[in-house]
Amino acid sequence: MEVRALLFTAVAAACTPFAALVLWNYALPLFLRIFSRTVGFVAGFYLRKKTEGRRAMVNQLTVTSEKDSQWGNAAAGEPDASDSDWDGIIGFFHPFCNAGGGGERVLWAAIRASQRRWPKAKIVVYTGDHNVSKEKMLNRNSFSIDIHPPTIHFLYLSSRHWVLPSTWPHVTLLGQSLGSLVVGWEAFSLLVPDVFVDTMGYAFTLGLSKVLFPDMPTGAYVHYPTISTDMLDSLDPTKPVGNQGVNAGKGVGLKGFLKRHYWRAFAAIYSWMGASADVVMTNSSWTQAHIKFLWGPRRQKRRREHSIAVVHPPCAVSSIEKAVEVSEGSEQKRNKFLVYIAQFRPEKNHQLILQAFAKFAKSGTPAAEGAMLVLLGSVRDDHDSRRVYQLRLLVNELHIKDRVIFQLDAPWSEVLEWLRKAYVGVNGMWNEHFGIGVVEYMAAGLIPVVHNSGGPKLDIVTDVDGEPTGFHATTASEFAEGFEKALSLPDPLAVRQRARTSARRFSEEEFARKWLAQMEKLIAGIRVVDTPLVRDAELYARQHSTEVLYKHVMRSMLFGTLIIQHNETLASTVDPETHAVATLLHDLGLDRRPNSPFVSGDRRFEVDGAFAARAFLEAHEEGRRWQDDGRMQLVWDSIALHTERSIANYKEPAVQVVNKGIGLDFSGPGFGVTEVEYSAVVDRFPRDGMRDGFNDTIVWLCETKPVTTYGELFREFCMLASQSTKKRSAPC
Numbered sequence: 001m002e003v004r005a006l007l008f009t010a011v012a013a014a015c016t017p018f019a020a021l022v023l024w025n026y027a028l029p030l031f032l033r034i035f036s037r038t039v040g041f042v043a044g045f046y047l048r049k050k051t052e053g054r055r056a057m058v059n060q061l062t063v064t065s066e067k068d069s070q071w072g073n074a075a076a077g078e079p080d081a082s083d084s085d086w087d088g089i090i091g092f093f094h095p096f097c098n099a100g101g102g103g104e105r106v107l108w109a110a111i112r113a114s115q116r117r118w119p120k121a122k123i124v125v126y127t128g129d130h131n132v133s134k135e136k137m138l139n140r141n142s143f144s145i146d147i148h149p150p151t152i153h154f155l156y157l158s159s160r161h162w163v164l165p166s167t168w169p170h171v172t173l174l175g176q177s178l179g180s181l182v183v184g185w186e187a188f189s190l191l192v193p194d195v196f197v198d199t200m201g202y203a204f205t206l207g208l209s210k211v212l213f214p215d216m217p218t219g220a221y222v223h224y225p226t227i228s229t230d231m232l233d234s235l236d237p238t239k240p241v242g243n244q245g246v247n248a249g250k251g252v253g254l255k256g257f258l259k260r261h262y263w264r265a266f267a268a269i270y271s272w273m274g275a276s277a278d279v280v281m282t283n284s285s286w287t288q289a290h291i292k293f294l295w296g297p298r299r300q301k302r303r304r305e306h307s308i309a310v311v312h313p314p315c316a317v318s319s320i321e322k323a324v325e326v327s328e329g330s331e332q333k334r335n336k337f338l339v340y341i342a343q344f345r346p347e348k349n350h351q352l353i354l355q356a357f358a359k360f361a362k363s364g365t366p367a368a369e370g371a372m373l374v375l376l377g378s379v380r381d382d383h384d385s386r387r388v389y390q391l392r393l394l395v396n397e398l399h400i401k402d403r404v405i406f407q408l409d410a411p412w413s414e415v416l417e418w419l420r421k422a423y424v425g426v427n428g429m430w431n432e433h434f435g436i437g438v439v440e441y442m443a444a445g446l447i448p449v450v451h452n453s454g455g456p457k458l459d460i461v462t463d464v465d466g467e468p469t470g471f472h473a474t475t476a477s478e479f480a481e482g483f484e485k486a487l488s489l490p491d492p493l494a495v496r497q498r499a500r501t502s503a504r505r506f507s508e509e510e511f512a513r514k515w516l517a518q519m520e521k522l523i524a525g526i527r528v529v530d531t532p533l534v535r536d537a538e539l540y541a542r543q544h545s546t547e548v549l550y551k552h553v554m555r556s557m558l559f560g561t562l563i564i565q566h567n568e569t570l571a572s573t574v575d576p577e578t579h580a581v582a583t584l585l586h587d588l589g590l591d592r593r594p595n596s597p598f599v600s601g602d603r604r605f606e607v608d609g610a611f612a613a614r615a616f617l618e619a620h621e622e623g624r625r626w627q628d629d630g631r632m633q634l635v636w637d638s639i640a641l642h643t644e645r646s647i648a649n650y651k652e653p654a655v656q657v658v659n660k661g662i663g664l665d666f667s668g669p670g671f672g673v674t675e676v677e678y679s680a681v682v683d684r685f686p687r688d689g690m691r692d693g694f695n696d697t698i699v700w701l702c703e704t705k706p707v708t709t710y711g712e713l714f715r716e717f718c719m720l721a722s723q724s725t726k727k728r729s730a731p732c
Contacts, residue, residue: 044212065150087120091193098129108145109314113512123152126187128160155190177204184208207273217522219279224433228290275299281311284434284455314511315439326445336371337422344384349428356479358398367487376407419444424486442503445496449482469499529576533622537584544591548693551685557583558681560661566672582638588612610639
């Protein structure tokens, strides 16, 4: 007995650390995950019930206002898709919607585009501008963007101070982000929308929305990352960007050590929160690259279907083109003015431009003779006033006082006048996220000399047909050289015209088109998976299908996607990317190209298609990874059994959904897919020629491989098709 007791004690002692390890690494995280989801579900249910009354009030107010409105469909524009009857609520989280900056231009343009696309939808803007009524808000819209008043509503937030920098003098990044959770909770307690879109960059509200409402589609328009790898690197003097930006040199010593680790920890939390969004848009390629780096891995882990898309901000290109002439005649009216339009903020780097201009002015070249630098910008507060004073002192020190003009708080009409007579447009900010001012330079025909970083480098000042539209620089010497080149061009008019042509990429019309392409993934009722592998699979299907078959596979994929969306169990168990690839490639076995490698003589076409899909995945960089996690086999099974429902119903959910989605294309709505949704899919991919096309395909199948059709579902179809098309077919 003593031996047994000792043995039991020894085993128990050995197992205790193991049990603790299991508890810490597996049981505790699982418990916390279940607990947080339960709390989130209960809180979300409470908020939805609480705001039902306000939702009804918004709907009724919209109906009443529409009756009194003379705006009408003519002003709204004709809806361009069959689901324009969608009448849900889109919530825009924009606490500072009356600020009048570039972010607000994006907001109003996004609302306008959404109203035109879904005229029956209600738009709700969560704002903290209590002192501005709806009428004043719309009347003060300084961007000449026509908003339809009856369908837009403002819900006023009383907690906006939680996201002000002044509320968080220390740990500002974390403080503002945590504060946005408070503001976000208040927004949802006012009204829970059907679609939630953050247009100001408060990523923590996206995470909050997914905790409270996992089924609510969410979108984000990111103007700039709250934190970026460049910010982290700017603290390190050994890194290439260690001497750039307002935080340059602040990473040394104990304070710098703590700051670096604080920023890294915040970056991890920021990534976790932002990655939860269903659709992510960025204002530039620079922002996209940083958001991909920060959010991409977690989005991939969570299997977020849609890629991070660049949607450039809307710029007043058309109005500038109308106001500023670019021609041989206008060329005579331009003088050697170098214009820098920017607020007097530290990051705008006015000192660099002044130092560069001083070098250029003192060079004594013909191009420098008579050149003037014009600094146009607004003065927001005493801090800006002090910066302007310091810049004036620097101008005196550089001995260029008589060649620099300060134009403060100039109205737009005066800005336009400078754009008409100026020669060069300057931008000195390091890593400007986009650069609307640079687009305006180019639209006005100015030759841009911009910082060799960020949006101006990657997106805006780029070549057209191999010819330059401007110049890039980093140091004062490089900027001085850029000024020299810009003012010495043999044919400046050609460069101006190329710059203006290039600027049209950033028009309001282009923004609306790209914005709606992303929003349709949330609102159209079908959140279509969008990954490089799926896009390649769609292209592959199009290349190896007739037009009839291609539309069939597209309809089948969308029907399957709707089946998944309407079933919570399927939504949590079926990988949308696996489903999309399997459905898109399910008819490769019907490839009718001569000597197609997909078509065998002794296998059913479904099996041929399954092997062809496997070959596609094995040849694809992303697809090869599916071999290890079993998704490649799921694709094979789904395609091989897509006509055998009696077997597919006993396979994995992914196999079942592929089978059912394909079946709906023949049977009509079912499995939760409504008549409206079904019609929307058919309108997008019409059935034109479907009957004759399928008859022709089936006859070809019987002629090509008669043995494999015997005894299967297509046998009867083969006989009927053969008779109806009056073709001779091999015996089935």
